[in-house]
Amino acid sequence: MIDEKILADHNLTRDEYEYIVKLIGREPNLTELGIFSVMWSEHCGYKSSKVYLKRFPTKGKYLIQGPGENAGVLDLGDGLAVVFKIESHNHPSYIEPYQGAATGVGGILRDIFTMGARPVAVLDSLRFGPLDNPKNRAIMEGVVSGISGYGNSFGVPTVGGEVYFHECYSQNPLVNVCCVGLAEKDRLFFARAQGVGNAVIYVGAKTGRDGIHGATMASAEFGKDTEQKRPNVQVGDPFKEKLLLEACLEAMAKNLIVGIQDMGAAGLTCSTTEMAAKAGTGMEINLDLVPQREEGMSPYEIMLSESQERMLIVAEPDKVQELQKIFSKWDLDAVVIGKVTDDGQLKAYFHGELVIDIPVKAVVDLCPAYRRPAKTPAFIKKISRFKMPEMPSDLNQVFLQMVASPNLADKEWVYRQYDHMVQVNTMVLPGADSAVLRLKGLKKGLAMTLDGNSRYAYLNPRRGGQIAVAEACRNLACAGAMPMGVTNCLNFGNPEKPEIMWQFKEAVEGIAEACHQFDIPVTGGNVSFYNETEGKAIYPTPVLGIVGLVEDVSAVPSAGFLGNKEVIILLGENKEELGGSEYLKLVFDEEKGQPPALHFETEKRVQECCRQAIRQKLVRTAHDVSDGGLAVALAECSFKSPKKIGFEVKLNDQIRTDALLFGESQSRIILVAKEKNARKIMALARKLKVKAKFIGKTGGKKMVIWHKKKKVVDQTVEMAYNAWKNAIPGYFKISKGE
Amino acid sequence: MKFGVVVFPGSNCDYDTFHALQNVMGQETVFLWHKDHDLQRVDGVVLPGGFSYGDYLRSGAIARFSPIMAEVKKFAEAGGLVLGICNGFQILLEAGLLPGAMLRNKNLKFLCQHVHIRVENQKTAFTNAARKGQVLRIPIAHFDGNYYADPELLAELEKNKQIVFRYCNEKGQVTEGANVNGSVSNIAGIINREGNVLGLMPHPERASEKILGSEDGRVIFQSMINYLEKKAGRGKKKATKVVKPKVTPLPPLIGTF
Amino acid sequence: MKVRILVFLKPSVLDPQGQTVRNALLTLGYKSVKDVRQGKAFEIELENVDRLEAEKIIPEIADKVLANPIIEKFTWEIIEA
Amino acid sequence: MKVRILVFLKPSVLDPQGQTVRNALLTLGYKSVKDVRQGKAFEIELENVDRLEAEKIIPEIADKVLANPIIEKFTWEIIEA
């Protein structure tokens, strides 16, 4: 009865099927096959990536919980723990931008509060095709309002992220959402179905035919209107999720819960099998008891439904009543659907019949892992070298063009739609290198950032991975924060292609090496493969989410200039590196060369110097130099200055002027200080063997840069600010026909 | 003084408001559960921001039917102080405790940003601590903050000095550009005729601590405290000494009573 | 019984959503579009009620809950007996 | 000519708004309410088009702009010739 077509529809190979038969000792029925299919999918089983992800460091000073749980956990001291994780929702966001992005937020929030943490921040990394295409604008508009619609209603601030535009994302937008939560360290919850005889309780929204995979298969069984009945996109209900959060946290606080797991991808299947497998137990459930939104659902549909806003709880039988009371107070269903058993099997009954009987270990732990072939793509050689183009004569004009490039322009159009202040902790709002949350009642705070540069990763995936980690850490350093742990989202094409696998392997190794260097553990993450349309893959896009500890929030500097006549210091060194720069792409439409070099020792010293200067309260403004180079970084300090203060900078480096202004050499940070403190910073830099120099002063209404006695940039802040500010909103005005 | 912050399903600024009142302003503060009928003898009620009932249907439309709202109504009719912030303002409008209605922001987008509002009437229970025409810098965060009143109502509001806050620029000028959500006559907050119920879209609880970028929101809470103390006959003197609670990074569980 | 209730903003109230849809349609080249108003539609399934009762409660529900009479107006009809 | 287009989520798609309205109505004592679905309504005024043309462009507009066929379905009618 299980033929090739059914296997293909379930994305299983013949070999995998034979293996399943061996594991369970007989042919699986369709429902059981469906269970293996989702659990052994790339998304849940990490078939193609597992062998590489092992290279990430998973130990660290702050680590409480590494990969393998719903989210990573770090020790914040004072009895507190940070729980954080990132997820992608790329494909659904392309099909239905609003709901795709919204349910992406919903999913990651549940990953966090299922561990006993209250979500305190969300960050989103977004990548779209260029905005001159109306389809891309519509996707962006939908995605942003979806994130805003869900997060705002739920009541979690969306405090940071990134937005990036490139042709490769036109048919494959990327929506990666990271959530950070806070928990009491000794009150963490795990996805374990412990205690034979304990009750298995279903809570939250009812189950409908949402997002069931393996769709077309066996349509005979579902009738002709199957397609109609099974939309692959779920609709999110942030209101219900908020109630679910409060009810779960309340039940946790009252010690009514033994184990808990959210029902995300693969819903009931994933939560039942994983909870049992992790506890070394089994589970027996009655599918007739599962709250259902639609009539006539089959066991297959009930088990594989991806309806949102649901959780599975294991509790001691005598606690069930109190638990139900809490959920009913929050107007939510809480239904006992089964119990924990000791035989290691998942057994499910439907209309009195045993319809599932499979070993949970086989489903959860024995998913095959592949070391797929990897091969350097042919194009790598072609793009790695390039001839330096002739320098444009009017760099002052190029400067304006740069700040108005959507990749560098102001992203307020996006984050103004996000409630970034709810919970009254956000002390550094979106617009700075990293967001900072104060922790009520404590001196310390929490900094966080999301970063990735896919152009670097395209040119050199290994270095791209390294730089992503370094840049994220640098962003944290600009808030005076020490990186504590990493989560990452790896967005790639089809891993069955050796060239893609090579990109993946290289990027992972680059990230792993950088994490070793910075001594931070990877606590989890997400892999999103098959980001391809019509055979064309996206650029390899690793996105790094890093949280950092701020020892003293009162020392956190501003992202913009605060006063006139303050001294501007550059930590690090300007080099002649234009490969992979935004400048090269924007002005010459070239994506070639090598991304800038990265020397870990230098990078670490620069960051340490920045951190120490901030902790000593010497720094008024701090900003790292990244996309767009030094000139753009300086301009941003003016744009983010409450009084729009300008600057005058004099440089004498023996390199091309365009490389000096727009090159993206790593390990550079701009620090601004009062004269007296500036000298202290210089002394600190000498002590730490960090290259540092005074490059100019803040003040005035203009932005002026000299190179070797020649004025190369001379713009009023106002004019450049308007160009920067209006670039993205400008596209959306056109689309409305205003 | 004792304040009550109402918790509706979907409220999400309830704890923020509680924090501002209790930990920043040093007042005794309790949560009031929407299913309850008991106002716990509070001196002032605050309806916080958020998305009560998901803001499905219309913002504030369903919350007004909550059991607690019947008590809030009675409390208001008896002269009790009621403050509605953002979603709380929307609920007051839907409940008919304040006149007018809310429309979607004119740009059809959620807006979260700092704005400036000018105190148009500093002789109210909610603004007595403000200077005349004082400009406050306070954040907004809403989708439906575009206040609507027909011309007659608007004239009446003007006449009775019921317009308490208007969106303005940094210098205090009431301009078109400052009116980010499109409200009629730049209205950011209004008071009822009797002067004991006020609704405003900006979030004073988000502007009550220096570390969050502004303390201007305190003016509103302080005014309420002043008014209540005066009413209680204690003059504008010292606030009642409340033992300052220990502030923790994690909020207590809301709704656990 | 199934009833349908439509709620629109009153003509005197500006409807930016409708305007935005209109502009989008014009941009897409639908030149014949003169005006667009956007409202809400509700389909309510009732059980154990006869026509008479429905005629009583539906306007009540619409007036009290579904529409805000200050800015909106509603119409209703029975679409399935 | 005036046409009306109604857009609802497909029957199998979760409708949190409709559900919330339903619960509110039940709480208010309208016990006969079995189900509520909430959708969008559009009234579009067209000029210089005949029936034939309207029949061509309206479904097109609905499909392309007003509804996302993945999760929504629409109906339309001419309400004023």
Ligand SMILES: Nc1ncnc2c1ncn2[C@@H]1O[C@H](COP(=O)(O)OP(=O)(O)O)[C@@H](O)[C@H]1O
């Ligand atoms: N999708 C987004 N959501 C929230 N904030 C964003 C988003 N995109 C960008 N931002 C904010 O805009 C600022 C600029 O982003 P970016 O140029 O990527 O910064 P950086 O180069 O320092 O990482 C950051 O502070 C970021 O938090």
Ligand SMILES: [Mg+2]
């Ligand atoms: Mg940065």
